[in-house]
Amino acid sequence: AQSVTQLGSHVSVSEGALVLLRCNYSSSVPPYLFWYVQYPNQGLQLLLKYTTGATLVKGINGFEAEFKKSETSFHLTKPSAHMSDAAEYFCAVSRMDSSYKLIFGSGTRLLVRP
Amino acid sequence: DSGVTQTPKHLITATGQRVTLRCSPRSGDLSVYWYQQSLDQGLQFLIQYYNGEERAKGNILERFSAQQFPDLHSELNLSSLELGDSALYFCASSVSGVTEAFFGQGTRLTVV
Numbered sequence: 001a002q003s004v005t006q007l008g009s010h011v012s013v014s015e016g017a018l019v020l021l022r023c024n025y026s027s028s029v030p031p032y033l034f035w036y037v038q039y040p041n042q043g044l045q046l047l048l049k050y051t052t053g054a055t056l057v058k059g060i061n062g063f064e065a066e067f068k069k070s071e072t073s074f075h076l077t078k079p080s081a082h083m084s085d086a087a088e089y090f091c092a093v094s095r096m097d098s099s100y101k102l103i104f105g106s107g108t109r110l111l112v113r114p
Numbered sequence: 115d116s117g118v119t120q121t122p123k124h125l126i127t128a129t130g131q132r133v134t135l136r137c138s139p140r141s142g143d144l145s146v147y148w149y150q151q152s153l154d155q156g157l158q159f160l161i162q163y164y165n166g167e168e169r170a171k172g173n174i175l176e177r178f179s180a181q182q183f184p185d186l187h188s189e190l191n192l193s194s195l196e197l198g199d200s201a202l203y204f205c206a207s208s209v210s211g212v213t214e215a216f217f218g219q220g221t222r223l224t225v226v
Contacts, residue, residue: 043116043118043220046216
């Protein structure tokens with residue numbers, strides 16, 4: 001069975017500081033991995049995805065994530081936080097053999113301090 | 115704008131009632147997924163339809179059902195509603211063979 005663990009339900013950073021949101025997955029077959037962002041009272045917006053190929057994936061709004069198979073991790077980073085990055089971030093895993101349904105982590109709320 | 119439209123945005127109803135949530139997928143997307151987001155359960159996959167047929171089922175209660183119509187829009191029917199069914203219900207759509215799913219804005223259901 002697949003599962004996703006996001007370490008830290010809340011992460012607080014200063015504006016301009018590095019953002020690091022942690023995600024570890026469990027999957028018996030090669031997974032597809034995603035990061036979604038949810039702003040208040042909004043739906044989920046795809047930030048980036050890893051399916052195959054290059055393990056460093058660049059997404060929108062300056063975010064990137066690296067797939068590390070040996071560590072079963074897919075951590076999300078951004079070099080410099082902006083106030084507008086404050087939101088909830090969800091890591092998700094899916095697999096071709098399970099209809100591509102997304103299994104989500106519990107989410108990490110990012111707070112950005114001025 | 116993801117291109118996925120969900121109606122209504124908000125719904126308040128009483129326990130024991132039945133409601134229908136509607137989803138119009140992005141143009142060309144054959145696959146529709148329904149998810150429930152609640153404070154205690156997080157984001158949970160409910161059910162998936164592909165081109166009118168049920169493809170996968172998740173943690174969906176027997177009181178809940180869904181269907182996808184020939185024009186590819188989908189409806190999620192929730193019956194005998196309980197207080198615990200209060201949640202945000204999301205629809206997502208994707209193109210067949212592509213893993214990327216686009217989400218609608220959700221329907222916030224409040225059962226009183």
